[in-house]
Amino acid sequence: MQVIIVETHCNASLQNQVINMKNKISYQFILAVLFLGVICFLESPLQAYEEIDVQDGATIKGKVILKGPIPEPRVFSLVSYPTGSFCKKISDGEGRVLLEEFYVGAGGGLQDAVVSVQKVQKGKPFPRIHPKWVVEDCMFHPVEATFDEKYVLDKDGQRHHEHPLVTVVEDHQAIVVQNLDPVVHNTQVYQNEKGNIILNVPLPPPPAPGAQNGGGMLHFGKGKRTFQMICGAHEFMQSYGFVVDNPYYFKTKKDGDFNIDRLPPGTYKITAWYPHLQPVEKEVTVTANGTVNLDFEFDATQVHRPAYESQAQFRIRPEAHPEDHLMHHQPFRQRPPS
Numbered sequence: 001m002q003v004i005i006v007e008t009h010c011n012a013s014l015q016n017q018v019i020n021m022k023n024k025i026s027y028q029f030i031l032a033v034l035f036l037g038v039i040c041f042l043e044s045p046l047q048a049y050e051e052i053d054v055q056d057g058a059t060i061k062g063k064v065i066l067k068g069p070i071p072e073p074r075v076f077s078l079v080s081y082p083t084g085s086f087c088k089k090i091s092d093g094e095g096r097v098l099l100e101e102f103y104v105g106a107g108g109g110l111q112d113a114v115v116s117v118q119k120v121q122k123g124k125p126f127p128r129i130h131p132k133w134v135v136e137d138c139m140f141h142p143v144e145a146t147f148d149e150k151y152v153l154d155k156d157g158q159r160h161h162e163h164p165l166v167t168v169v170e171d172h173q174a175i176v177v178q179n180l181d182p183v184v185h186n187t188q189v190y191q192n193e194k195g196n197i198i199l200n201v202p203l204p205p206p207p208a209p210g211a212q213n214g215g216g217m218l219h220f221g222k223g224k225r226t227f228q229m230i231c232g233a234h235e236f237m238q239s240y241g242f243v244v245d246n247p248y249y250f251k252t253k254k255d256g257d258f259n260i261d262r263l264p265p266g267t268y269k270i271t272a273w274y275p276h277l278q279p280v281e282k283e284v285t286v287t288a289n290g291t292v293n294l295d296f297e298f299d300a301t302q303v304h305r306p307a308y309e310s311q312a313q314f315r316i317r318p319e320a321h322p323e324d325h326l327m328h329h330q331p332f333r334q335r336p337p338s
């Protein structure tokens with residue numbers, strides 16, 4: 001009997017343990033699934049956007065204008081940076097890189113402004129954005145930039161870099177940066193608050209032509225919509241970006257014009273953004289198949305750049321530069337008189 005009792009006790013204990021284990025496993029499994037579900041929900045870039053068939057979409061179009069005197073380019077002395085003798089390719093001939101940041105076309109049209117519709121819950125298809133930059137002659141260029149957007153040919157047929165160009169990205173997405181230069185660069189991505197770095201990857205010289213050699217994931221803080229990309233070795237290598245969460249956005253070309261179509265009828269907040277300026281926001285109501293004309297105006301006198309980035313003259317005079325840095329092959333384009 002004792003044996004039977006013991007066996008019964010053991011069996012019962014085992015059964016209880018098995019049941020407890022099953023309960024534990026089920027409990028842990030459910031917790032894990034819930035945890036993963038929450039993570040996936042939080043990570044999903046499209047959590048708040050639903051693609052639908054838009055039959056009677058509206059159009060918002062207009063122009064982004066920069067009013068007032070075009071801000072002066074920023075000045076960086078090549079003597080202050082490593083591999084400056086390579087980066088002299090983009091110098092102004094006096095050992096400096098002039099970083100132009102405002103390209104204004106006919107009628108004051110501002111290039112590279114991002115116009116976007118906020119908080120759109122559903123609408124036209126949202127093609128995935130795969131942001132990629134190339135580094136060429138000590139500059140970041142969005143890979144989709146055309147030759148005309150990247151370069152200007154002078155009267156001698158010499159090509160000069162345009163700069164900067166803004167890139168549109170999504171949150172929680174990978175970016176790729178490809179270094180085409182024979183020198184080491186570095187990609188640092190900052191949120192709009194300086195010092196808050198969200199990506200930092202080295203960019204060694206390419207091991208083979210066309211090879212991808214840098215990049216990573218971008219995860220922005222809550223409510224953060226803009227970023228600045230800087231090379232850790234060459235501060236004058238800068239680019240900017242804007243985060244979108246729906247397909248209703250437009251990055252302006254040299255004319256400053258934008259056109260956003262197939263927007264479901266409703267009332268929306270429309271934002272125009274450009275680096276160094278406070279965004280401009282307007283509210284519009286669009287009706288089925290309607291068109292709304294909307295212009296945005298930025299005031300050039302309100303451009304805010306950190307003091308150390310806004311100097312018109314660098315502290316090291318050209319005659320103090322090593323002779324090597326004074327040479328140049330492709331002087332940076334000087335802004336034509338307007």
Ligand SMILES: [Cu+2]
Pocket residue numbers: 138184185186231232233234237
């Ligand atoms: Cu660099």
